Amino acid sequence: MHELSIxxxxxxxxxxxxxxxxxxxxxxxxxxxxxxxxVVPQLLNDAFSVARAGSCADAATLHIHESEIIVRCLSxxxxxxxxxxxxxxxxCGEWQTELVSGDELLLERVELEAFEQSGExxxxxx
Amino acid sequence: xxxxxxxxxxxxxxxxxxxxxKHEHSGAVEVLSNLLHENNHTAAHNREHFDxxxxxxxxxxxxxxxxxxxxxxxxxxxxxxxxxxxxIEGDLETENDAERIRAKGVPAxxxxxxxxxxxxxxxxxxxxxxxxxDEIDILFIENVGNLVCPASFDLGQHYNVTLLSTTExxxxxxxxxxxxxxxxxxxxxxxxxxxxxGDFDPQKATQYLRNLANPADVMTLSARSGEHxxxxxxxxxxRFDQQQQRIADGATRRPAIxxxxxxxxxxx
Numbered sequence: 252m253h254e255l256s257i258x259x260x261x262x263x264x265x266x267x268x269x270x271x272x273x274x275x276x277x278x279x280x281x282x283x284x285x286x287x288x289x290v291v292p293q294l295l296n297d298a299f300s301v302a303r304a305g306s307c308a309d310a311a312t313l314h315i316h317e318s319e320i321i322v323r324c325l326s327x328x329x330x331x332x333x334x335x336x337x338x339x340x341x342x343c344g345e346w347q348t349e350l351v352s353g354d355e356l357l358l359e360r361v362e363l364e365a366f367e368q369s370g371e372x373x374x375x376x377x
Numbered sequence: 378x379x380x381x382x383x384x385x386x387x388x389x390x391x392x393x394x395x396x397x398x399k400h401e402h403s404g405a406v407e408v409l410s411n412l413l414h415e416n417n418h419t420a421a422h423n424r425e426h427f428d429x430x431x432x433x434x435x436x437x438x439x440x441x442x443x444x445x446x447x448x449x450x451x452x453x454x455x456x457x458x459x460x461x462x463x464x465i466e467g468d469l470e471t472e473n474d475a476e477r478i479r480a481k482g483v484p485a486x487x488x489x490x491x492x493x494x495x496x497x498x499x500x501x502x503x504x505x506x507x508x509x510x511d512e513i514d515i516l517f518i519e520n521v522g523n524l525v526c527p528a529s530f531d532l533g534q535h536y537n538v539t540l541l542s543t544t545e546x547x548x549x550x551x552x553x554x555x556x557x558x559x560x561x562x563x564x565x566x567x568x569x570x571x572x573x574x575g576d577f578d579p580q581k582a583t584q585y586l587r588n589l590a591n592p593a594d595v596m597t598l599s600a601r602s603g604e605h606x607x608x609x610x611x612x613x614x615x616r617f618d619q620q621q622q623r624i625a626d627g628a629t630r631r632p633a634i635x636x637x638x639x640x641x642x643x644x645x
Contacts, residue, residue: 253495253526257412264410282412289529289555290412322590336554338590348590356529358408 254294257356258302264358269307272363277308279362285318286335287354292317320353416530419498423505423533428629430510433620434518435613436532436632438556439540440549441522444566444600446474448540448609449517451600453481455610456515460617463513465504467496467521474519484508495526498533515617524553535620536561537632543567543577550585558589561632562596562612569599 265277280299284292292315299313322333324340330351331341339346411417427434437445446466453462464485466474475487486504488496501518510516518534520527539560541549544567550557557563563586565579579597586593594612598605623630 253529256493256495256497257529260415261412263415264408264412268406268408287555287558289525336551336585337588338558339588346587346590347592350590356412358410358412361406361408363406 254290255298255302257290258295258298261299261358262302262306262308265308265311265361266306268361269363275363275365277311277361278364279314279360280308280311280358281314281316281360283316283318283355283357283359285353285355286320287350288356290356316359318352318355321351322348322353323351324348413529413531416498419502420531420533423498423502424535424629424631426505426510427516427533427535428624430513431621431624432510432513432516433536433617434516434532434534435536435538435616436518436520436527436534437538437540438520438524438527438560439522439542439566440524440545443522443540443542443545445519445522445540446477447600448564448566449478449519450481451603451606452517452609452613453478453483455606456613457481457483460514461512463508463510463516465496465501465508465516465518467500467519469493469521484513490521494521494523495530496520496532497530501532515613524549524556528556528559531631534632535630536616538562538564540564540566541582543570543574547577547579547582548585550582550589554589557586558591559632560586560591560593562594564609565595565597567599567601568597568604569602571597 261280265280269275269277282295284290284295295315296313303309303311320333320335320338321330322338322340323330324343324345325347326345327340327343329340329342333339333341338348338350340348437448439445449464456462462483464475464478464483466478466485466487467490468474468487469490469492471489472487475485478485486507488500488504490496490500496518518532537559539557541563543565565582571577579595583595586595596605596608596612598609600606
């Protein structure tokens with residue numbers, strides 16, 4: 252349910268970015284989402300098609316990069332992959348670990364393009 | 378927050394900057410901003426507000442019906458004379474919970490979220506307009522009963538307390554890891570029913586919590602019978618004293634929700 256709220260926040264941020272680039276619209280949006288962010292990528296995608304309507308991102312495509320869960324052991328110091336409900340060190344079995352990645356909820360990159368040039372023109376700014 | 382652009386650099390995305398310096402703002406296309414940037418900004422504002430008024434703020438989260446309001450009623454009975462307590466109640470509909478709290482002589486503001494499944498920092502900020510923080514020592518925010526959505530939204534609280542009632546099953550922390558990973562304390566409620574139910578093992582629930590690398594305190598208690606409520610009261614007393622000490626030191630505290638972002642920025 253909260254994916255729609257998050258998409259509305261995303262569209263607000265996109266509007267802010269588009270306002271800095273007059274005459275351009277958002278065509279590609281890249282997100283980084285971790286399994287421990289509490290957000291389901293598929294639901295976010297569905298919600299985006301609703302939230303983008305009538306905004307600067309009306310024609311935008313959402314790309315979601317799902318990050319891996321990596322923990323660092325507070326006992327042996329090694330890093331290892333983990334799953335959402337077992338954040339244990341796979342080297343020594345210790346439960347006291349810290350998260351290195353896996354809870355991201357990030358707007359990573361936005362690509363814009365001039366209005367009325369959809370299709371062949373190259374995205375601006377790289 | 379990064380001073381130049383409001384971005385969110387974490388261990389997970391630092392390589393984007395380190396590898397080839399993509400974090401340039403020639404066209405403002407490399408954003409690296411938390412999707413909840415706006416909510417987090419308002420939450421930080423709420424937290425400053427609490428700290429300035431020397432208020433300890435606790436966010437209570439759980440499934441519907443696990444006993445958040447009953448816990449608050451028992452807490453008010455025990456601590457109502459020592460601390461000036463205030464409550465913000467979040468529900469989809471009705472003033473019922475706020476009325477239960479007011480019946481105990483404590484100010485309560487009800488937020489009716491309509492269809493929204495969680496409180497956010499803006500809703501809490503609005504509710505604060507109806508609350509005089511100068512007259513409050515401990516503010517409880519009773520979030521919407523939901524083990525999924527509330528975990529993603531920082532409200533400005535200092536601690537998250539997650540309730541797990543004995544009628545729900547001891548594997549809830551494994552089923553809802555995002556919520557239970559964010560807990561600063563886990564209360565196993567309705568302990569008076571343990572004997573009747575027979576299949577809820579508090580030790581197993583604690584083990585599932587530890588599997589989330591969460592060292593949070595676990596208390597097994599009953600608001601109805603009063604069993605072990607003293608542990609909870611002691612926990613609150615300690616947190617209140619710690620909060621006053623932090624304020625004296627010019628520091629604050631934020632729960633585990635996306636804490637990496639803040640920690641790494643503080644280190645920059």
